[in-house]
Amino acid sequence: MSDVIFIEGGRVIDPASGVDGVRTVVLRDGRVAEVAERVERPRDARAVDARGRWVTPGFIDLHVHLREPGQEYKETVATGAAAAGAGGFTSVCAMPNTRPVNDNASGTALGLARAAQAGLARVYPVGAISKGSAGEELAEYGELQAAGCVALSDDGRPVMNAGLMRRALEYAKAFGLPLTVHEEDLHLVGKGVMHEGPVATRLGLKGIPAQAEEVMILRDLALLELTGGRLHVAHVSTRGSVRAIRDAKRRGLPVTAEVTPHHLALTDEDVAASGYGTDYKMNPPLRSADDVQACREALADGTIDAIATDHAPHSAVEKDLEFDAALNGIVGLETAFPVCLALVKQGHLGERRLVEALTRSPASAFGLPGGTLARGAPADVAILDPAAEWVVDPGRLRSKSRNTPWKGKRLAGRCTHTIVNGRIVYEEGRSER
Amino acid sequence: MIGRHKHCIALADYSREEILEVLDLAVSMKEVLRRPIKKVPSLRGRSIVNLFFEASTRTRSSFEIAAKTLSADLLNWTASASSVTKGETLIDTARNLEAMRPDVLVIRHAAGGAPRLVAEHVGCAVVSAGDGAHEHPSQGLLDCFTLREKLGTLEGKTVAIVGDISHSRVARSDLHSMPKLGAKMRLCGPPTMIPAGVEALGATVHYDLREAVEGADAIVMLRIQHERIGDPLIPGTREYSKFWGLNAKKAAEWLKPSCVILHPGPVNRGVELSPEVADGPHSVILDQVQNGVAVRMAILYLLAGGTESEAKA
Ligand SMILES: [Zn+2]
Numbered sequence: 001m002s003d004v005i006f007i008e009g010g011r012v013i014d015p016a017s018g019v020d021g022v023r024t025v026v027l028r029d030g031r032v033a034e035v036a037e038r039v040e041r042p043r044d045a046r047a048v049d050a051r052g053r054w055v056t057p058g059f060i061d062l063h064v065h066l067r068e069p070g071q072e073y074k075e076t077v078a079t080g081a082a083a084a085g086a087g088g089f090t091s092v093c094a095m096p097n098t099r100p101v102n103d104n105a106s107g108t109a110l111g112l113a114r115a116a117q118a119g120l121a122r123v124y125p126v127g128a129i130s131k132g133s134a135g136e137e138l139a140e141y142g143e144l145q146a147a148g149c150v151a152l153s154d155d156g157r158p159v160m161n162a163g164l165m166r167r168a169l170e171y172a173k174a175f176g177l178p179l180t181v182h183e184e185d186l187h188l189v190g191k192g193v194m195h196e197g198p199v200a201t202r203l204g205l206k207g208i209p210a211q212a213e214e215v216m217i218l219r220d221l222a223l224l225e226l227t228g229g230r231l232h233v234a235h236v237s238t239r240g241s242v243r244a245i246r247d248a249k250r251r252g253l254p255v256t257a258e259v260t261p262h263h264l265a266l267t268d269e270d271v272a273a274s275g276y277g278t279d280y281k282m283n284p285p286l287r288s289a290d291d292v293q294a295c296r297e298a299l300a301d302g303t304i305d306a307i308a309t310d311h312a313p314h315s316a317v318e319k320d321l322e323f324d325a326a327l328n329g330i331v332g333l334e335t336a337f338p339v340c341l342a343l344v345k346q347g348h349l350g351e352r353r354l355v356e357a358l359t360r361s362p363a364s365a366f367g368l369p370g371g372t373l374a375r376g377a378p379a380d381v382a383i384l385d386p387a388a389e390w391v392v393d394p395g396r397l398r399s400k401s402r403n404t405p406w407k408g409k410r411l412a413g414r415c416t417h418t419i420v421n422g423r424i425v426y427e428e429g430r431s432e433r
Numbered sequence: 434m435i436g437r438h439k440h441c442i443a444l445a446d447y448s449r450e451e452i453l454e455v456l457d458l459a460v461s462m463k464e465v466l467r468r469p470i471k472k473v474p475s476l477r478g479r480s481i482v483n484l485f486f487e488a489s490t491r492t493r494s495s496f497e498i499a500a501k502t503l504s505a506d507l508l509n510w511t512a513s514a515s516s517v518t519k520g521e522t523l524i525d526t527a528r529n530l531e532a533m534r535p536d537v538l539v540i541r542h543a544a545g546g547a548p549r550l551v552a553e554h555v556g557c558a559v560v561s562a563g564d565g566a567h568e569h570p571s572q573g574l575l576d577c578f579t580l581r582e583k584l585g586t587l588e589g590k591t592v593a594i595v596g597d598i599s600h601s602r603v604a605r606s607d608l609h610s611m612p613k614l615g616a617k618m619r620l621c622g623p624p625t626m627i628p629a630g631v632e633a634l635g636a637t638v639h640y641d642l643r644e645a646v647e648g649a650d651a652i653v654m655l656r657i658q659h660e661r662i663g664d665p666l667i668p669g670t671r672e673y674s675k676f677w678g679l680n681a682k683k684a685a686e687w688l689k690p691s692c693v694i695l696h697p698g699p700v701n702r703g704v705e706l707s708p709e710v711a712d713g714p715h716s717v718i719l720d721q722v723q724n725g726v727a728v729r730m731a732i733l734y735l736l737a738g739g740t741e742s743e744a745k746a
Pocket residue numbers: 155156182234235283284
C-alpha cells in the first residue's frame with residue numbers, strides 16, 4: 001500500500017488556512033504535503049478522483065458516547081470509530097460515562113488501546129470531572145491527562161454542587177484542560193421528559209424548562225469569571241443559553257460551545273409529529289422553533305463554535321418503550337453532515353462556516369491536532385459528495401445501534417472517503433462490516 | 434516593645450527594622466542555647482501564659498523552652514478542655530488569665546483575628562502563636578532567621594512557598610516578612626490552593642512546581658492536609674505528591690545545589706516531601722526547630738523584659 005495519496009479535482013474547503021477552491025491535495029507519510037492548483041502526480045501515488053466533491057479536513061466530534069467498557073451491546077470503540085469514519089469524522093472525543101466511569105488512567109488506556117486496535121478514527125478520551133462522576137470528589141486530572149485525556153466532563157450527570165464545580169475549574173487550570181459541561185439543573189428537570197411548552201402540554205408529557213439549562217450555564221459562567229480556566233458548554237439548546245454565552249464571549253471569558261445537528265434541525269413539534277417517537281427523545285430535549293432559530297444564528301455567527309453529535313447509541317430494548325421510559329439520545333455520526341448541509345441549503349449557514357464548525361473550531365476548542373489541511377498537518381481528510389442523495393437505512397449504519405430520527409428519511413450529502421493519518425479508513429461502497 | 438509594637442500579632446504591621454530587631458537579638462539568643470548551661474536570668478520574675486485553643490505540641494513546647502531558658506515563669510493553659518466548653522467567651526478567658534497578671538500572653542486560636550481581639554481587652558503583651566489562616570509571626574520570623582543564617586542575606590534571594598497557600602498562616606507571615614528583607618517570592622500549588630488576589634502581596638503564582646523551584650534559593654514546603662471535609666481541594670495525596678511534592682529525583686534535577694528546604698512541620702512524609710528530601714542535604718528543617726526557640730526567646734525578651742519595661746519595674 002502506497003504512502004502517498006493524491007486527491008485531485010475536488011473543491012478544497014479549509015477555513016483554517018483560508019482555502020476554498022479546486023485544488024489538489026497530496027498526502028505523504030501521514031502528513032499534508034501539499035495543497036495547490038497544479039501538482040505533478042507522484043508516480044507512486046494512489047489517486048482519488050474528487051471531481052464534484054468537497055475535500056475538507058477530517059471532521060472532529062467533541063462529543064460521542066462509545067459505550068465501551070460496560071455497554072458493548074450498544075456500541076464499542078471499534079464500531080463507534082467505524083461510524084465516525086462513515087460520517088467523515090477522523091477524530092472523536094469519547095465521553096467518560098462508560099461502566100465504570102473513565103475517571104482514571106486505566107480506563108483511559110483501555111479506550112486508547114481499543115481505538116488503536118480498530119485503526120480507524122482517532123479517539124480522544126475525555127476524563128471525568130469527579131470520581132465516578134458522583135459529583136463529590138475531584139478526579140485525578142493530572143493522571144487523566146498523562147494517560148491521554150484531552151478534556152474533562154461528567155456528561156449526563158451535571159455537577160450540581162457549585163462548590164465542586166468551582167474547584168474543578170480551578171484544579172483543571174493546573175493542567176490546561178477544558179471542562180466540557182452538560183448543563184441541566186436536576187431540580188428543575190424533575191421528572192421531565194421533553195421540552196416544556198405547548199407541545200408537551202398537548203401530549204401530556206412532563207416538561208423540562210429551557211431554564212433548567214440556562215441557570216446552570218449562567219452559574220458556570222459566573223464561576224468561570226471567578227476562577228479562570230476553560231469552559232466548554234456541551235449541546236447548547238436554548239435561546240437563553242445562546243444569549244448567556246454570547247454575552248460571556250463579549251466580556252472576554254474563555255468559553256466555547258457546541259450544538260448538535262438535531263438541535264439545529266428538529267423541534268419539539270417533531271416529537272408530536274412522530275407520535276411519541278422515542279428517537280426524538282434526547283437530553284437536552286428538542287426545543288421550540290424559536291430556540292432552534294437562536295441556535296442556528298449562534299452557530300452562524302460563531303457564538304456557538306462547533307457542531308458535535310452527542311452520538312448516543314442505545315439498543316432497541318432501551319428505545320422501543322413508552323416515551324417516559326425510553327432512554328435519552330440518538331446516534332449521530334453518520335448523519336451529521338447531510339443534516340447540517342440541509343441548513344446550508346435552507347440559507348441558515350454558509351458552506352465554509354459549516355466546514356469550520358466541523359473542523360477548525362472543535363480542534364481549537366480542545367487544542368486537538370488536525371482541523372486543517374495546512375502543510376504539515378495530520379493527513380486527516382474527509383471527501384464529501386454534497387449532491388449524493390441517500391435514504392437512511394438503520395440496518396446499514398456502521399454503528400451498533402439504530403436509534404436515529406432520520407430512519408427512512410432521504411438526505412442529501414454523503415461522505416465518500418475518510419482518510420486518517422494518511423490511510424483511507426472509509427470508502428463509500430466498499431465492504432461494510 | 435518591638436519597635437513601636439507592644440504585641441507580636443501580625444508581621445504585616447512590622448517594618449523591616451522591627452523584623453531585624455528580633456532577628457539580630459535572636460542571634461545572641463541562639464548563642465545562649467549553645468552554652469553548656471542553657472539558662473539566663475533575663476526574664477526572672479516575669480510570667481508568661483501559653484493559651485492554646487488549638488493543639489500544637491511543637492509550637493507550645495518551643496515557647497515553653499524559650500520562656501524557661503530566659504528564667505520566666507510559665508503557665509500552660511489548654512483552653513479547649515476547660516473554659517470554652519463551659520461557654521466562656523474568648524474575651525472572658527483572656528480577662529480571667531489576665532487577673533493572674535502575666536507579662537505575656539501567647540495565644541493560638543483557630544479563628545483569624547483572635548489574638549488581636551484579646552489584645553484589645555488585656556493589658557499585657559500578646560504574642561500570636563498562629564491564628565487561623567491569618568498569621569504565625571514567630572514562624573515567619575524563624576524562617577527569616579534560618580534563611581539569613583543559611584544564605585547570609587535575603588537581599589535578592591528567591592523564595593518559593595509550595596503547598597496550600599490559601600489555608601496557610603505560615604505562608605502569609607513569610608509573605609509579610611521576607612520581601613521586607615529583599616526576597617522575591619514565588620507561590621506554588623494546585624490552583625485550588627492559591628487564594629484570590631495573592632499576587633497583591635508581591636508574589637508570582639505558579640501552578641508548575643518545576644517553574645517555581647528552579648533557580649530558587651530557598652523553598653518553604655507546607656504541610657498538606659489529607660482532607661478538608663466538604664471542600665475537596667485536591668483529588669488525593671497521591672496526585673498531589675506526583676505534581677507538587679518534592680522527591681530526590683526532582684530535587685536533583687531542578688534545585689540549585691545551594692537551595693535550602695524549609696518546612697514548618699510536622700512533615701507529611703511521602704506527600705509534600707519524600708523522606709530522602711526531608712532528611713537530605715537541602716533540608717534545614719531541624720535547624721528551624723532550634724532557631725524557633727531562639728527567635729521566640731527574642732520575642733518574649735523584647736515584649737516582657739527589654740530595657741524599657743525593666744526601667745519601669
Ligand atoms: Zn450530555
